[in-house]
Amino acid sequence: MRRTLLILSVVILSGVLGTRALGQSLNTNAQLALVGGSIYASPTEEPIRNGVILIDGDKIVAVGRRASVRVPRGINVIDCTGLTITAGFWNSHLHFLERKWSDAATLPASELSRQLQTMITQYGFTSVFDTWSMWENTRRLRDRIESGEIAGPRIRSTGEATFPKGAPANPQMQMATQAAWGALGFMPLERMQIPRVADASEAIEAARKLLDQGTDGLKLYAVTPGRNGVALPDSVIQALVKEGHSRGKPVFAHPTSAAGLMASVRAGVDVLAHTTPQSGPWDESVLAAMTQAGVALIPTLTLWRYELRHEGISLADGLEATAVGQLRAWVLARGEVLFGTDVGYMTAYDPTEEYALMAEAGMTFPQILASLTTAPAERFGASKQLGRVAPGVAADLTILRNDPSKDIRALAAVQYTIRDGKVIYRSSR
Numbered sequence: 095m096r097r098t099l100l101i102l103s104v105v106i107l108s109g110v111l112g113t114r115a116l117g118q119s120l121n122t123n124a125q126l127a128l129v130g131g132s133i134y135a136s137p138t139e140e141p142i143r144n145g146v147i148l149i150d151g152d153k154i155v156a157v158g159r160r161a162s163v164r165v166p167r168g169i170n171v172i173d174c175t176g177l178t179i180t181a182g183f184w185n186s187h188l189h190f191l192e193r194k195w196s197d198a199a200t201l202p203a204s205e206l207s208r209q210l211q212t213m214i215t216q217y218g219f220t221s222v223f224d225t226w227s228m229w230e231n232t233r234r235l236r237d238r239i240e241s242g243e244i245a246g247p248r249i250r251s252t253g254e255a256t257f258p259k260g261a262p263a264n265p266q267m268q269m270a271t272q273a274a275w276g277a278l279g280f281m282p283l284e285r286m287q288i289p290r291v292a293d294a295s296e297a298i299e300a301a302r303k304l305l306d307q308g309t310d311g312l313k314l315y316a317v318t319p320g321r322n323g324v325a326l327p328d329s330v331i332q333a334l335v336k337e338g339h340s341r342g343k344p345v346f347a348h349p350t351s352a353a354g355l356m357a358s359v360r361a362g363v364d365v366l367a368h369t370t371p372q373s374g375p376w377d378e379s380v381l382a383a384m385t386q387a388g389v390a391l392i393p394t395l396t397l398w399r400y401e402l403r404h405e406g407i408s409l410a411d412g413l414e415a416t417a418v419g420q421l422r423a424w425v426l427a428r429g430e431v432l433f434g435t436d437v438g439y440m441t442a443y444d445p446t447e448e449y450a451l452m453a454e455a456g457m458t459f460p461q462i463l464a465s466l467t468t469a470p471a472e473r474f475g476a477s478k479q480l481g482r483v484a485p486g487v488a489a490d491l492t493i494l495r496n497d498p499s500k501d502i503r504a505l506a507a508v509q510y511t512i513r514d515g516k517v518i519y520r521s522s523r
């Protein structure tokens with residue numbers, strides 16, 4: 095008898111859930127409806143034309159064709175006719191290094207909010223991974239967003255990156271002085287607690303300190319960029335990976351060279367933060383090592399021309415072509431790609447060209463959409479809440495003016511950015 099009751103209640107329950115998933119009723123609590131757009135629920139599904147999304151609080155409660163989803167009367171409706179809707183985008187490589195983010199705890203909310211729009215949310219990003227900045231400052235920025243004071247994206251951060259001992263005072267770039275760094279508009283390096291480590295025990299100490307302070311991952315420079323690059327010993331990279339993984343946190347590597355890439359991959363880093371065009375094309379052995387390690391790649395194809403913006407144009411052409419070739423080879427090897435641009439170090443924020451170059455490297459629209467949604471959500475352990483448009487997941491949505499399956503540049507033309515059911519960016523166009 096008890097078993098019969100149990101079966102009966104399961105049947106009833108699944109019936110209720112089924113109806114709810116189809117959105118035909120029980121949506122009386124929904125407060126917001128997106129009506130009339132083409133919905134790419136995931137990169138692998140055909141779009142739902144003339145669709146409806148119902149949102150209750152911070153969650154999606156129904157997704158379907160307009161004919162099958164009843165929109166409760168009296169709720170807020172955003173007319174999405176002619177627009178394209180996807181899950182909220184991730185930018186898995188950016189920084190809060192520019193001076194304008196300094197003093198995030200005390201900057202006026204309106205100012206921070208506008209800065210977040212300019213760099214992030216106007217391009218549809220609802221989740222970002224800050225792959226090094228001043229952690230104490232970035233944490234305060236995040237706290238103000240999470241408290242609801244400021245409209246902004248979900249921020250994950252590695253905090254300060256770990257560098258080899260003996261690296262130049264200005265660790266990110268070729269210029270050796272902190273003054274040069276400051277002249278470029280970045281916040282003072284002396285305010286940051288940048289670990290410079292010589293051996294595994296120093297690396298473990300630095301990693302534990304960062305992770306204890308609440309960072310979401312670790313970032314290391316396998317080899318520093320520029321002339322006379324300094325490398326981290328293999329044992330240090332291995333120690334950092336072990337420490338990150340012991341807390342269930344991803345480890346990002348700035349590879350710089352072929353040697354830095356191989357050392358990172360062999361040590362088991364989760365994400366290569368860049369291609370390495372300075373190394374020349376990736377051969378079979380490099381690709382095999384990457385594939386075997388199951389690493390994810392952030393291409394940052396636009397960065398290379400930007401880095402050489404003051405040099406002869408043919409140099410930039412060559413570097414960009416090599417980077418595009420590396421991504422092409424990686425995609426052919428079925429490697430995982432995460433979208434990321436390095437904005438916040440790079441001051442050109444518009445991702446349009448990055449999308450165009452990814453397409454030039456042979457990535458299809460579904461593959462690029464995956465790099466913006468499902469791939470990072472899975473890689474960073476958030477696939478139950480983020481990365482898809484489905485009942486029960488967070489209402490993080492990017493609404494585009496045009497269909498990116500027809501022109502990939504449409505991914506950068508955003509009409510609305512919605513996070514947790516709230517519009518955090520709305521285009522004035």
Ligand SMILES: [Zn+2]
Nearest residue numbers: 189225436439
């Ligand atoms: Zn970067």
